[in-house]
Amino acid sequence: MSFISTLKGCAMPLAFAALLAASNANASEPSPGVTDDTIKIGVTGPLTGPVAVVGGVAEGIRARVEQANAAGGVKMGDGKIRKIDLIIEDDGLDPQRTLANVRKMVEKDQVFALVGTAATPNNLAIGRYITQKKVPNVFMYSGVVSLNAPKWEVGFVPSFSTEADSFAEYLKANKPNAKVAFLYLNTETGQTFMKAFDGAIGSSNIKVIARQPVTSQDPTVETQLNTLKASGADTLVIIAAPRQGGEAIRFQSESGWKPLTLVTNLSSAYPVLQSVGLENAKGIITSDFLKPIISDQKTGDEGIDHYLDAIKAAKVNFVFANTIGQTGYAIGDTLIQSLEKLKDPTREKLMKVVHNMNGWKNPLLQEGITMTTKEGSDIYPIEALQLYQFDGQKYVAHGGILDFEGKTHE
Template identity: 85%
Template sequence: MPAIELGGIEMRLISILKGCKMQLGAAALLAASHAGAAEPSPGITDDTIKIGVTGPLTGPVAVVGGVAEGIRARIEQGNAEGGVKMGDGKTRKIELVIEDDGLDPQRTLANVRKMVEKDKVFALVGTAATPNNLAIGRYITQKKVPNVFMYSGVVSLNAPEWEVGFVPSFSTEADAFAKYLENNKPDAKVAFLYLNTETGQTFMKAFDRAIEDSTIKVLERQPVTSQDPTVETQLNTLKASGADTLIVIAAPRQGGEAIRFQSESGWKPLTLVTNLSSAYPVLQSVGLENAKGIITSDFLKPIISDQKSGDEGVDRYLDAIKAAKVNFVFANTIGQTGYAIGDALIQSLEKLKEPTREELMNVVQNMDGWQNPLLFDGIKISTKEKSDLYPIEALQLYQFDGQKYVPVGGVLDFEGDTHE
């Protein structure tokens, strides 16, 4: 068979067809590589990630707004240092969207709807208060939006696939107070001033269980709300009960009134105040001398000066709040908690191998002994998916000496033992 000679046109056609084949092959490889990568969730680009924060920036419980301010300080510090190098290899700046809810659960829900649907945030962080987190549970589950490192000691998570707390549960704090009384005042006669919400109910239920086999007795319980203008009537009832020990689980304003009352009324019981209302600004508002001797719990290092301490974590915190011009004093444990929450968020993003909300939840539900710059020595952050979603389950007790909180005893560790 004679050889076939190809002309110029035929040769060019073959060349074009070969080029198309190579381009199709490259396109197929590219498509295959993209098929293996997760589609980014809303709120994240190659350069930025948008995070939502809602809390009481104004109103009677504006002191709790220190959480949002502390978060802002840590995020601004991270952004100033170049951003967060995330687990997918990309470095991103964090864009915060902060909204004021006055600690009203319905305003919290409205804020979250806006942030998710209009602002397109990737996740929520540091949402304050138990009723407020309960109010958004159904919505974030429906929208599949992470609500991480909540500022709430809620035990019964109502959106467990999409939320993780940060601060110890109220039941852990109750266990710590019960342990202190068993060791130091085993015949205590207790009076409770408690928030008439899941917060107070959870605390008292855990405390009652913890003292079942002890000689500690509860003589009186008086409920309050965070909106009560005064709780003097309840406090007088508690005083009249004959109790020699007062436990306060209340919002900052009502907790502060209780601290002043137990001192100025001549009652002077042993007073244990939950972390919720024992921040330094609360004590200042009622007079530091009235707070002398009260006991509280915390999981953070005591910060007693705004001068450099030599502790790297504390000094970075002091630098951050100064640069951010926060509206709280350095000793404010609520603001410190916000900073610690911001740091936990950054650590989570550093481990994010895929830019998805699902991956964020995978990371925060499987934290294994994470360090944090402000955590008290010996306390770490750990979770275990489906079996232990409470990051911090250890506490240090402190007693106020009139000027500062002083550690009492060693760390009380309840790891893996958080219960309703």
């Protein structure tokens, strides 16, 4: 055989090998944090400190993940069953600690994605970093409007502007001449809410006559509340962290002021009301997107019963009625749904999945509320709320679900 014929004989296998190599090069390589039997997910939140109650988000996520792992793991979209290796770090709700935690989880622990990152300033603090590293930050516990890394982030809870719209709708229908006083978090949270509320009341007869700022670190808010009381307002809107929000709920009752009080979901959890006295919270209005859970006994509702089983097995540090912990559980379930739909275990494809949710359900969502996103135009999974009034013992639904699907605004 000549040298030429030998080359001809090698041509086909060489061409096939080149084609195979090109094919392999084009195939998506799994992102960091993924093996054939595990996927690593990071959580950072305030497990200690003055706002440790928000750590219920991380605890709720842990309960749902441990429940899934105990059942054998998650059958992901590529057909492989993986257990979730959950790494949880404490940040005390300090944005700089959040960034340090995220760096450690991404660079040392090699997490695939972050889930349930709490608070607006904390999510803003990590936006640039996760964009550089191309790490998903999914189902944030933050009602932010302007995301800092839109390609790599998606929220979970309704935007603060959606909650503001729901409060404005309530006042238009029930107190159309309200004189409103705001106790507001002096962060993007409070600014977003107030801007949306001011726009929603428009040319109505509702007037905002006083505003007082608060931070989550303030030891007391009595000075601000006395100023608001003196303004002559007959309606108080509280946008504050749980401790300061609870103090405001107690003040409006015990001081003899007695305004109509609307409290954002941030500080209306049942344990907050217990801490300041249920009688002081009677009559307050709040909003929620989750089913009311008023007992730790089985209800016959499959979603609630699975939640109760999970938090008992996980020995979480929050009570069953804590809506912050419930939200964490719901976030954990949505993460699992996302992994079940993820056919290609890459970070890019995960973002594709969570930016194109279409009517997803969740075991703890109110009947009639689903999760929908649309890549490039709608980054808010939940845009509907139910208003509730506290009767001294429990929250009672007021009216029907307010649906703002596709209408979230700055």
